Structures are given as C-alpha cells and as structure tokens.
C-alpha cells in the first residue's frame with residue numbers, strides 16, 4: 001500500500017505557506033494609488049467605473065474617506081486604506097482610539113467594501129518628525145490588536161510604507177543598510193511584521209534618483225530601456241534597471257539586519273510627466289516610457305536578481321494628476337489620468353471617455369485576472385499528483 005505521508009507532508013508545507021499568505025492585500029501584480037488631493041477629479045463612483053474598465057483590481061488610498069468606501073461597495077475592487085500620519089499619535093496613545101478607528105473605517109464597511117489592508121502612516125520614518133517616528137510602532141500594534149479582537153487579523157493585512165530615506169546608502173544594491181539613527185524605530189516594526197507575516201512596504205522613485213544626478217545616472221537604466229546596466233561587484237549580480245536594483249537594495253538591508261525572510265512589496269512607484277525647471281527628466285515621454293515598461297515588467301511576474309522567486313507586486317503612483325498637492329511641481333503630475341478622466345499618455349489604458357472602445361484595454365486583461373495564489377483544491381490536486389508521480 002502506498003504511504004500517504006508525502007501527501008500529508010506536501011499539504012503541511014502548503015498549509016504553512018498558506019498560513020503566511022492568507023492575509024494578503026493583493027491580487028495579481030499590479031495596483032494603483034488613488035490619491036485625491038485635487039479639486040477637479042471625477043467622483044468616486046466614476047472612479048470605480050474607470051478602474052473596472054481598465055481592469056485594475058488593487059487600489060490603495062491614503063485615508064478612509066467614507067464617500068470612497070461607499071462607492072467601492074459591491075465593486076469587487078480590493079482596497080488598502082490608510083491611517084494617515086495625523087492620526088498616528090492618537091492611535092499610539094490609546095487602544096480605545098485604535099479600536100474606534102478600526103470599527104468606523106474598516107469593520108463597518110465589511111464585507112461589501114473589500115478592504116484588504118491598512119497602511120499605518122506613510123513615509124513616517126526618516127521624515128523628520130521624531131515624535132511621529134516614535135509613535136509609529138505603537139500605532140501599528142494598537143491597530144493590529146483591534147483587528148485581532150474583531151477577528152479581522154486574518155483578513156486585513158497591516159503595513160507601513162517607507163521611503164528610501166530609511167536607508168543609509170543604496171549603491172551597489174548589496175551594500176545597502178538601514179540608517180542607524182532610524183533603525184531604533186524600524187527594528188520593533190520589522191520584528192512585529194515578521195511575526196504576523198506582513199511585507200516590507202517600499203515607495204520607489206527612480207525619477208527622484210535620476211533628477212538628483214542626471215550627469216551620472218543613465219536615463220535608460222531608470223526607464224527600463226535597453227542599456228548596459230550595472231554589475232554589483234559584491235554579489236556579481238547584474239541589473240538592467242533601477243527599479244529592480246532598488247528593491248534588491250531593500251532586500252540587502254533586510255538581510256543584513258536579520259530579516260531575510262521578509263518580502264518587499266512596492267507601495268508606490270511612478271514618474272512625473274511635468275515638473276519644475278530643475279526637475280530634469282519630468283516629461284510626458286519619460287513618464288509614459290517608465291509606466292509602460294513598468295507594467296510590462298510586472299506582467300512578467302518575475303522576481304529580482306537577488307530574489308528570483310519572489311514575484312514583484314507594485315502599486316503605481318498615481319491614478320490622477322493632483323492639482324492641490326503642495327511642494328514641487330512634479331508632485332502634481334504623477335497621474336496616469338488627467339483630472340477629466342482622459343489618459344495622460346498612452347500606456348495601454350483607455351480613458352474614461354473612451355472606455356467603451358475595448359481595443360486599448362485588452363492587453364490589461366491577461367495579467368489582471370491571474371491571481372498569484374492557487375486555490376486550495378488545485379494545491380491539493382497538485383500535491384497528490386506530484387506524489388503519484390514520484391512514487
């Protein structure tokens with residue numbers, strides 16, 4: 001009689017992996033940030049139509065605006081909401097406040113609005129406000145505690161997006177480490193996220209690296225265009241684009257700090273189509289090239305040179321140009337779509353006015369419908385099949 005032990009082992013392995021992956025905020029590899037710092041963008045209802053038309057399923061917002069949560073009801077879109085920086089201190093200070101926030105902005109919207117994640121704070125570490133930095137971990141813990149008490153911890157993934165400012169250096173990628181003075185705040189978060197299986201969330205902007213040193217950085221390398229790339233002299237790994245190199249820099253920092261199992265997820269990346277005079281590289285042509293090539297790269301469902309088996313998932317920044325954003329002019333011009341819903345430049349997405357013409361959205365179909373986790377029945381069937389095959 002054949003032993004069933006291998007099947008059981010296989011299932012155990014899969015169950016363990018499944019345990020790590022059940023809490024996931026992402027379907028496929030491609031999502032978009034829906035920022036709303038603008039006075040002229042379409043209503044949330046129209047945005048839902050737009051997202052469905054272009055078949056983008058993963059959406060991240062920076063707050064928990066109730067009009068948006070209402071519009072997303074029954075849409076099937078998977079949403080990550082934000083607990084914005086201005087709530088971080090109060091949520092750190094009080095478990096009750098955390099519970100209130102989670103009830104009001106997450107629990108009461110389930111299951112009709114598919115809230116799948118909470119981003120606690122945005123780019124807090126390295127952002128210059130020490131009190132906020134000190135409060136971040138407590139806020140994360142309190143939000144998680146509230147989710148657990150409400151039995152939602154298995155459904156809602158909690159994360160906290162970081163900027164490149166948390167690193168001390170990023171060249172060559174394998175030489176990247178965390179900034180020493182920030183690490184005191186980072187370490188408890190990494191410990192906690194390792195335990196609950198949350199990813200390391202990173203915002204990546206080759207555009208910002210490029211404009212800071214256009215003399216020495218090859219624009220083609222930043223834009224995923226053909227170029228010689230760079231060879232990491234320590235690992236001998238070759239990089240043909242900066243996006244992959246920046247992700248591997250984060251993996252190197254995590255490895256060096258003892259968090260080699262943590263997965264990096266890209267919570268923002270994009271390229272400005274316009275900017276101030278000294279913002280070299282901000283142009284519709286470059287924005288189109290970056291976003292077009294990024295989509296192609298994500299569709300391939302590939303890892304990076306340092307983590308070839310971990311498929312990269314990313315949220316593009318951003319859905320719309322946001323005319324009310326303060327700061328550099330580029331900040332207002334990251335949109336894939338203009339305020340009126342028409343496309344900013346053609347990367348294969350159709351605009352709001354033309355979305356009945358399906359020709360330009362067909363290329364999106366392929367990747368958006370492919371989930372990255374197999375259904376468990378398929379896993380079981382595969383386990384049995386593998387075992388029968390090897391015996």
Ligand SMILES: *[C@@H]1O[C@H](CO)[C@@H](O)[C@H](O)[C@H]1NC(C)=O
Pocket residue numbers: 089092093094131132134135138
């Ligand atoms: C965070 O909350 C704890 C517990 O209430 C408090 O002792 C601490 O001072 C708070 N930290 C910040 C920076 O607000």
Ligand SMILES: *[C@@H]1O[C@H](CO)[C@@H](O)[C@H](O)[C@H]1NC(C)=O
Pocket residue numbers: 126127128167168169179180181182
């Ligand atoms: C580390 O972070 C501190 C505080 O944000 C900053 O002043 C310092 O310049 C950073 N160091 C490096 C090497 O980036």
Ligand SMILES: *[C@@H]1O[C@H](CO)[C@@H](O)[C@H](O)[C@H]1NC(C)=O
Pocket residue numbers: 169171172175233234
């Ligand atoms: C790695 O970074 C350090 C500074 O943090 C630098 O001194 C060293 O030259 C770098 N190594 C390589 C191979 O570039």
